[in-house]
Amino acid sequence: MVNLEVVLIELFVLILLAMIASMICKRFEVPVIVGVVLVGIAISNITINGQSLYSLLQLSQEENSAIFQVFAELGVIFLLFIVGLETPLSELRKVGKVAAMVAVLGVVIPFIGGLVLMLILQYDVLESLFIASALVATSVGITAYVLKDMGIIETIEAKAILGAAVIDDVLGLIILSMVSGIAEGSGASLLDIAAVAILAVAFVLMVMFVTYLIPKSRSKMKESGRGKGFHKHITPLPFALIVCFGISALASFLSLAAIIGAFLAGMLFAEFKDIWPAEEKLEPIKEFLVPFFFLQIGFMVNLGALTGGGVLLIAVLLTLVAIVTKWGGAWLGARSMGRGSANIVAMGMIPRGEVGIIVASIGLMTGVLTDSLYAMVIFMALATTIVAPFLIRWAVKRRGEWKGAFKGAPNKFKEL
C-alpha cells in the first residue's frame, strides 16, 4: 500500500512552492514555467544534512517518484491533446510543405553538426552517432505551452511548428533505429528499420486520414438520418479520454512520442466538437497536472554530475551546437514564410525535452554512452528546453515590432 499521507504532503508542498514561484515570476515579468522548473532544480539539488529536499520529501521513494512521473506525463499529454483540439487538420495541411522542409532540414543539420562536433572532440564514431541522434529530437511540449499561454497557438507559425514536430518525430525514430541497429551490431537490418519507419508513417497517415474522413461520413449519416441521437448516450469527457489515451498508447507502442499521439488524437476528436464538447473539462485537468511536468524537468537536473573535468564545458558546447543547428535548419526550412515568422518557427523547434532524454537513456542502456556523455546529453536536452520560452517570446516580440502585432492577440505580449 502506498502511503497516501506522504503523497498529500508532497502535493501540498509542490503546489505551494510552484504557486509562490509563479507569483514571483509574474511580478518580475519572467515566464512562469522558468520559475517552476527552477523550483524543481532547487528541490533536487539543495541538500540539508547531506540529503536533498527531493529525498527528504520522500520523492525519491520508488512509488512516489512513479506517481509524479505519471502526473507530469499526463500533464503534457492533456496539453497536446487540447492543442490538437484547437488545430483543424485542414489548416495543418496548408502548412504541410513548409512543415516538411522545417522537419527535414531541422533534422539533417543538427545531426551533421552534432556528429562533426563529437568527432572533432575525439569521441569514437558510435558515441558520436548516438549524440548526434539525440540532437535530432524535438519535444514540442514547452513550445506548445508558451504559444498557448501567449494566445498565439492558432497562428500559422504555431501550425508550422506542430506539423514539423509530427514529421520530426517520425524522422527521429528512423534515425534512432538506424543508430541503435549499428550499436547492437547484429540484428537490425535495413529491412527491420524500414519496417519501423513504415509502421510509424502508416500510423500517422492513418490517424490523419480518419480525421479527414469523419466530416464527410458524418454529413452522409446526417442525410440518411442513421445514428441519430445515439451520441447523446456517450458522455464527452470519458470518451475524449479514451480516444486520447488509446492513440497516445498506440503511438508509444510504435516508438513514437506519446505526446505526438495525443496531438493527433486531439485533431481527430476536434471533428466531434459539436456533439461531444470536452475542451472545457480537459482544460482544468491540464491546469492541475501540467506544473508537475515543469517540476519533473527540474527534478532531472543533477548539477553535481557536471563538475568532472571539462564535462560542463563540453555540455555547454553541445547545447550551443544543438541550438544553432536546429535554429538554422528550421529557419532555412521556414524561410518562405518571411524572416520574422521563420525565426519564431525555428525558435519553437529548439527544445529537445523528454525526447532527447529518451534517446540518451537508450544510449546508456545499450552501453554506448558513458555516464558523463549521458549527463551531457541530459544537460543539452534540459538546457534547450529551459531557454526555449525566452527565445520564443523574444522572437514573437521581435516579429511583433516588425510587422505590428498578431491578429487577435495584439496586447497579449505585455501581460506575459
Add this chain to the structure above:
Amino acid sequence: MVNLEVVLIELFVLILLAMIASMICKRFEVPVIVGVVLVGIAISNITINGQSLYSLLQLSQEENSAIFQVFAELGVIFLLFIVGLETPLSELRKVGKVAAMVAVLGVVIPFIGGLVLMLILQYDVLESLFIASALVATSVGITAYVLKDMGIIETIEAKAILGAAVIDDVLGLIILSMVSGIAEGSGASLLDIAAVAILAVAFVLMVMFVTYLIPKSRSKMKESGRGKGFHKHITPLPFALIVCFGISALASFLSLAAIIGAFLAGMLFAEFKDIWPAEEKLEPIKEFLVPFFFLQIGFMVNLGALTGGGVLLIAVLLTLVAIVTKWGGAWLGARSMGRGSANIVAMGMIPRGEVGIIVASIGLMTGVLTDSLYAMVIFMALATTIVAPFLIRWAVKRRGEWKGAFKGAPNKFKEL
C-alpha cells in the same frame, strides 16, 4: 522509471470499461457506481490461464498499483472538497444537535451489536473488540456521491449526514485508539488516548472556528480598505488545491480520515468563493478521478478469500448486523427530523468503505485479526458500500412519495 506506455494502456482499458458499464447501467436504470464497482470486481477476479485480468494489465505491479490508489484517493478527496464547498458552516451548525445524536447512537449501537455477535460466535474478546470497532466507522464518500448525483446534496438530510460523518470519524478514532491500546497491551494509557482524542477534536473545532471567523474579518478588512486587490495575484485553482491537500494531510496526520479533512477544507474555502471561484475547475478533475475510486473498491474484492468453511456465512451475518445496527442507531438519532428524513440519514450512514478497511488493516498488522477475520471485515466494509446506493435511492424515493418531491430537485429521481 515507470513504464508510461503501460499506464496509458491501463488508463485506456479502465476508462473504456467504466464507460461501457455506465452506459449499460443507465439503460437499465441501475446506479452507475454499481456498474463501475462490478467492473473492478471482474478485473480482479476473472482469470485467464490462471492469471487475473488485474495482473495481466500489470495493475498488480507495485508502482502501477500505487498510481491507481492515488488516483482513487484523490478522486474522493476532490469529491468531499467540492461537497464542502457547497456546505455553508452556518447550515451545518443548524443540524449540529441531530448530527451529534446520529453520530453517537450510530457508533454505540453498531459497536455493541458487533461485539455481541462475535462473542456469541465464540471469538475471543480482543478479536471481537476489533471487529466491533470496524463496524463503527462511516465512510461518507459513496453517500456524498449518490446525494450529489441525485441533486439533493443541499438538503437538510445531506447536511445531517455530513455533520454526523465528521463527529463519527472523531468517535471512531477514539474507539480505535482504545482498542489498539488494549491490543498492544502495554503503552497506550488512558492519557495517550485522551491526547489523541483531544488533538482530533481540537483540529476539527479549529478549522471550523477559522471558517466561522473568515466572513467577519473579511468584512472588517473591506471596511478598513486593507489588502484590497491583493487576492487578484492568487490563481484560484492552485490555491484551492493547497488548502485542500494541506488540511487533508493534517487530518490524516492526526489519524482522522483524509476525506474528513477535505470536507472541512472545502467548507473553509467556500468563504472565499466570491474572490477565488475554483468549483468549476475542480468539478472536471473530480470527474476524471472519481471512477478510479469505485474501480479500486472493486479491485479489493477477493471472492476467493470467502470460500473457506463458513467464512462467507459469518461475513454475511456481520454485514447484516453492520447494516441493521448502523441504520437503527442513526435512525434513532435522527428521528426528530421525521420518519422519512431519518430513514434517508440512516441509510446514508451505512457504508463503511475505506475507513472500515483501514481499521481491519490495523487489526491484521498488529496480529489481532487472522486472515479469515480480515477477509470478513473487508467483505462487510465493501458490501455495506456497494448496497448503499440502492438503499439511499430507495429511501429518497420513498420519502418523495410520502411528502412529494424535494424542493429544487423534483424530477431528478427518474433520471437516475
